[in-house]
Amino acid sequence: MLTLAYQLDADVAARAAAARGDPARLVAVADLLAAVLGDRLPQVPPPAAATWTPLPAQAAPPPAARAAAVADLLAWAEAGGARFDSVRFTVDAAGHCSATAARDLAAGEAVVVVPRALMIFEDELASSAAGQISPYGNLRVSMDTLATWLALEADLPASPWRAFLAALPRSFPTSPWFRDLDEQRALAGTAAATAAATEVDVAHDFHALLDPELPVSLAAFAWGRAITRSRGYRVTVDGRERCALIPVVDLLDHQPGDTTWDYQPDQAAYVVTTARAIAAGEPVHATYGFHDNGALLRGYGFALDDNPADTARLRFAPSRNVRAEVLAASLWRFAPGAASVEVAARADLGLHRALWLLRLRHADGGALHAAAASGQLSDRGVGWLGVATEVAALAELAATARAGVVELDAAAPPPGTSPWARACDQVRAGERATLTAVADFADAARDVLAAAPSLTELRAAAAPHAAATTGTHAGARYMLAGYLAAVADELARESSTDVA
Numbered sequence: 001m002l003t004l005a006y007q008l009d010a011d012v013a014a015r016a017a018a019a020r021g022d023p024a025r026l027v028a029v030a031d032l033l034a035a036v037l038g039d040r041l042p043q044v045p046p047p048a049a050a051t052w053t054p055l056p057a058q059a060a061p062p063p064a065a066r067a068a069a070v071a072d073l074l075a076w077a078e079a080g081g082a083r084f085d086s087v088r089f090t091v092d093a094a095g096h097c098s099a100t101a102a103r104d105l106a107a108g109e110a111v112v113v114v115p116r117a118l119m120i121f122e123d124e125l126a127s128s129a130a131g132q133i134s135p136y137g138n139l140r141v142s143m144d145t146l147a148t149w150l151a152l153e154a155d156l157p158a159s160p161w162r163a164f165l166a167a168l169p170r171s172f173p174t175s176p177w178f179r180d181l182d183e184q185r186a187l188a189g190t191a192a193a194t195a196a197a198t199e200v201d202v203a204h205d206f207h208a209l210l211d212p213e214l215p216v217s218l219a220a221f222a223w224g225r226a227i228t229r230s231r232g233y234r235v236t237v238d239g240r241e242r243c244a245l246i247p248v249v250d251l252l253d254h255q256p257g258d259t260t261w262d263y264q265p266d267q268a269a270y271v272v273t274t275a276r277a278i279a280a281g282e283p284v285h286a287t288y289g290f291h292d293n294g295a296l297l298r299g300y301g302f303a304l305d306d307n308p309a310d311t312a313r314l315r316f317a318p319s320r321n322v323r324a325e326v327l328a329a330s331l332w333r334f335a336p337g338a339a340s341v342e343v344a345a346r347a348d349l350g351l352h353r354a355l356w357l358l359r360l361r362h363a364d365g366g367a368l369h370a371a372a373a374s375g376q377l378s379d380r381g382v383g384w385l386g387v388a389t390e391v392a393a394l395a396e397l398a399a400t401a402r403a404g405v406v407e408l409d410a411a412a413p414p415p416g417t418s419p420w421a422r423a424c425d426q427v428r429a430g431e432r433a434t435l436t437a438v439a440d441f442a443d444a445a446r447d448v449l450a451a452a453p454s455l456t457e458l459r460a461a462a463a464p465h466a467a468a469t470t471g472t473h474a475g476a477r478y479m480l481a482g483y484l485a486a487v488a489d490e491l492a493r494e495s496s497t498d499v500a
Contacts (some may be wrong), residue, residue: 189411
């Protein structure tokens with residue numbers, strides 16, 4: 001990274017990398033490079049818009065065919081020992097399946113039980129019609145093993161999982177992977193678009209690596225990958241984590257709070273249990289996990305309003321501070337001139353990584369040498385470097401986040417009315433809200449720190465925000481509470497009495 005950004009001799013860049021485990025030596029190397037290079041901006045190409053060659057899609061059967069296929073699946077699963085009497089599955093006119101309570105359900109009831117014999121594991125396929133699949137020789141890639149198996153097994157009439165395979169969706173109208181260039185514009189400028197482009201490139205690459213004796217087209221492989229991404233489970237069975245497909249359970253829509261689920265060895269079954277009382281006729285959901293809207297759209301084909309898991313990407317402007325760029329690249333692999341960090345509306349690792357970079361940019365050389373000598377500078381981060389440095393870092397954080405909002409808005413296409421366009425609007429809104437929360441947090445934190453309060457005052461400043469936002473998605477206030485508490489804890493460990 002340093003070699004390309006500053007046109008350095010490879011040996012010089014290697015010395016900086018070698019000093020990574022010795023912060024004091026690394027700061028000295030960074031000082032030397034800064035003296036030689038001056039205030040030079042790193043040379044990086046401008047970021048290109050994220051686009052991708054869409055994966056080929058398979059033809060979708062009529063919606064009515066899905067209803068019949070789901071009915072066959074449920075009959076097959078019940079004959080195989082699955083239990084779901086208290087849940088009613090229905091398929092709407094568009095072919096979407098949902099679940100409701102067939103009667104009043106108490107909290108703690110097992111509502112779906114799928115025996116191990118109906119679960120499909122990537123390493124237990126020998127008895128299938130397609131047989132055991134090793135798509136990459138000795139290289140084990142669990143999800144791609146299942147994806148390849150699905151591509152082969154789906155068209156084999158003798159498959160013991162024929163009913164399950166027939167009920168799987170064949171097309172994904174709201175997955176970015178299959179959208180053409182015109183449709184991709186709905187995600188323009190978002191971090192989700194960059195991630196989608198990467199995923200599609202990976203799918204093309206992994207298909208190209210398949211064993212040539214496996215007759216799997218790119219369209220079939222892409223379909224298998226989409227199924228495993230949206231319906232594959234990580235399950236601990238026999239003492240180790242396995243990748244599995246689980247019939248019936250995968251029909252439940254996403255919403256946290258209704259149910260919990262796990263594999264229960266005493267029953268040799270995967271069990272979905274109610275987490276609350278659910279009235280007859282009320283929807284029954286499972287949770288797909290704590291995912292931002294970009295991940296939900298790429299993996300499952302939908303997004304949510306006001307998603308508390310939303311994230312965005314901060315893209316930092318190139319800096320003329322060569323010392324800071326060298327240190328950030330050597331310690332944390334930040335790309336000089338193109339550093340970026342994924343952040344959420346929480347005081348989590350993403351926020352701290354952003355502050356590590358900005359503290360380096362705004363600290364003087366003496367402070368960095370002292371931090372290296374005291375153990376506050378390492379590959380695990382950079383600690384507190386004083387009020388002036390922190391206030392300047394927070395100012396750049398706010399400016400970077402607001403610049404991100406401007407870029408996001410500038411790239412937005414006119415609103416659309418299709419399910420795909422509406423989902424993309426939700427993704428964009430989530431990223432925008434996250435960037436706004438980061439900027440507002442940074443401004444509020446500067447106001448608190450500018451007064452250089454004592455540790456007691458820092459904790460007092462954090463308390464009302466924490467009390468008002470515990471367990472909720474409250475944006476800037478939630479971030480401020482976590483950040484101030486973390487600063488107070490760090491200073492207390494250093495036995496400091498103030499933040500100066």
